[in-house]
Amino acid sequence: MPTQKPDDDRIALMQGTLDLLILRTLISGNCHGQGIARAIQRQSEEVFLVDHGSLYLALQRLEEKGWISARWGVSENNRRARFYSLTAKGRAQLVEKTSQWRRLARAIGMILGPEEQEG
């Protein structure tokens, strides 16, 4: 269940988007779940709220699809953690999803028109 409060102005992620962001994060190397969550939050300049419960379900889903693989390892600070890495299939999906997303964003951008300057 998402846990954002009503006054939270961060954006809850849509399902497909989270998958895409996970794949994008993993392109720079293996990472465990907590690291992925942090990375997404950090890279989006704290705009996205990553619901951790949903994140693990997404990871599970991607793993079942065979886009990512996982194995247990040891983190930088010597904790046992489950590390995820991108598979070849996942890499191909990332390319495809990225271009899909770009097309979508451009189309929505065109409909919404040029960004209005505030103030």
Add this chain to the structure above:
Amino acid sequence: MRFWKRKRPASDFQDEIRSHLELEADEWKSDGLPAGDAQSAAHKAFGNVTAAQERFYERRRVTWLDHLAQDVRYGFRGMRQAPGFTLTVVLTLALGMGANTAIFSLIDAVLLRSLPVREPASLYFLANAGARQVGGAPPYPCFELFRAQAKSFTGIAAYAPNDFGIRFNGVMEQVDGAVVSGNYYSLLGIAPAAGRLLVEDDERLTPPSAVISYGYWQRHFGGSPDAVGKTFALDDKQFTIVGVTAKNFPGLTPGRHDDVTMPITLAGDRVLRSPNSWWFRAVGRLAPGVGPQQARAEIDPIFQSFINDHPVSADARRDYFHHMELTPASRGLDDLRRRFSRPLWALMAVVGLVLLIGCANITNLLLARSAKRAKEFAVRVAMGAGRSRLFRQVLVETGLLFAAGAAAGLTFAWWAARAVVAFFAGGQQPIRLEVDWDWRVIGFTAALCLLATIVFGAAPLLRALRTDPHAAMKDGGRLTASRSRADLGQLLVAFQVALSTILLVGAALFLRTLGNLYSAGAAFHADQVALMLIHLPDPTYHEQATRIAMWDRMLADVRSLPGVRSASLSRMTPLDGSNRGVGFAVPGYQPHSDDDRGIALNAVSDGYFNTMGSALLRGRDLAPTDRSGAPNVALINQSAASHFFAGRDPIGTIVTLRGDQQYQIVGVVQDARQADLRKQAVPFAFIPIRQPIDQGAFMTLSIRTSTDPQQMTATLQRRIGGLGPDIQIVRAGTLARQIDESLLQERLISTLAAAFGVLALLLSAVGLYGVLSFWVGRRTAEIGIRITLGAIPGQVAWRIVRQTLVLVAVGLAAGISAALALAQFAEKLLYGVTPTDTLSLLGSAALLTAVACVASFVPARRASRIDPVAALRSE
């Protein structure tokens, strides 16, 4: 999802979340938070851990399967908790579905199933046809022309079923068999179970070869491979068994097993060369891409020119030999289908109605049960159970009940189908059916089960959906909640009464038909006559004189036995299924059609009419002295006398039989039905067995006894067997049994229709009783108040009886109109009654009303005896 991959265990997921929380807390700590705060911050950021684990679990397991398993467990528990209810439902369904499956498996075996041959759809019978019937194949020379000239077929084979007396080591045995052309097996695509099958070369009969059926192989040789190579004698030929046919192929005639098959050339050159012998069937396989119309167009001109070269009478040409037709051969010869298709579909309708009546009871039971469980459902809805979940649960429960019923039904059907197959195979001329349960039968039962669940489980399902927790939790909810339920229950009872009416009227009509047919056959001394078909085989009895001497000895010997009142020999006996016509000419009579030029013929000894029970009306009976050398004499029956002599006295007239044989008529006998009890007697002539044209090797000995003829059969058989060498008793029975066998369809349909009619009546009575009891139970308080307010118990009871009578009246009205409409489809099955037969209609109505009154008696009495104080206290 890949199913072959091992699923990730939930504990691994837990570990990962724990590791996440630790890593997150580490980060908070490195940001400077104290250990405790860091941990709670990590938890807070994660959100609901349990929910995440649950979602993981639900994703991992297929949830609906889980729920289904749970529902199934609930369902079984429910069934165990209400054993009476479960038993009633399962038994009702077992009877209903079992009967349906059994009849359907018969329909499948008799009407639907294709022969186990290669590409059955491209097989066609080549039949000559005319206004009166589609017959067999044209004479053999014409068949050979087809084979030589027709390009539409990849092959055409000849087939003629026949009975043979064959000898293994001198011992004679009568077998069902066939003669076939050499290409028969290769054309059909039959594989041998042992040895080889017949081929073209075998037609030369040097040496004579034969093939036996799988069943005969098992019965006669115990399936031993030594059977191939064994020899048997047929007349003067010694045949060698060269192989065994495939297990599932009994022959081209459904209901008959061709146990011994021999080359067609056995028929002899005279028959094969004859341009006017119509004696076999031809089956052809269409060449690829050729349609039956095209093939017919090719063979018809060949047939027409053949017929022009060998002309027949104009009547025969029009009625029988008008043109060629191709009829599908995928299911073999259609005699059995023609005979049983109507009765079987009628029975299918009957058992369908029985199932409907049974299911109506089940709906009532389910409704009563769901009314009882309304509170349980209300509690569950109140506690947050989704209605869809409840719906699913009731669906699963109902489905389980019906599935259990169907499973029990299959067991019952298996037994019932065996019983019916035994019924068919029981006679002296058995009909052998292979009831195999293929996918069609199982699919039929499954579909029936599903349909019944949906149709008859729907009302209780909807009730479960409508559960209103507020109303149901209140005890007083009963009075209001029962209203619609009672209406539906009553509707179902009226429906049951209507269906039962149809069944009872049908059963009454069929029983009256059977009764009428039996009384049509009552002209015979059926109960007292033993019958034995006797064969005096070649070569011992090759000479006519030897045979006649043996027949004389046999009659004298049997007549001298104590307990024998009279005895006679004849070619045919009543209802033995045979029929024979010959040319007939009466001086001074002007024939108008072929029918006027022919007469049915039987050859009989003296004493035949006395033995069978037909009265001699004029003149004298045949005498032992009417033999070769003495003047030819004949008797005719009443029909012949009135048809050919129209008021003149036939006695003394010399008539011509078979074109050139002169016979003097010496007597007239009473009419008797010969071939079919449904058909009026036809003109008949009777000639002595000892005079020229009828001195066959097969005769039926009829013996009228003073006690039960069956008790004498063994003695008679021993006695006759001892009269001389090589006397073969082909079969022994009684005239009563023979009449029974000729009425096989009628007995089958009337017995089953009556049994199902009674079952329907019982089911309806149970249904009515259940609905009324439920009604009384629900209104105990109301009735208590009424009685307190001064209602007389008689009035209370009358109210219930009146309600019953209204239901019955509605059901009867609907049922009788439906029965009248439906009976028209069954009219061809009836004899001597019309579908509007008043006795059947009134009788059924009276019986139903009486049974309904009995069924309502107990609840009505219970209602009238309600103690108002106790009734009100229980509220």
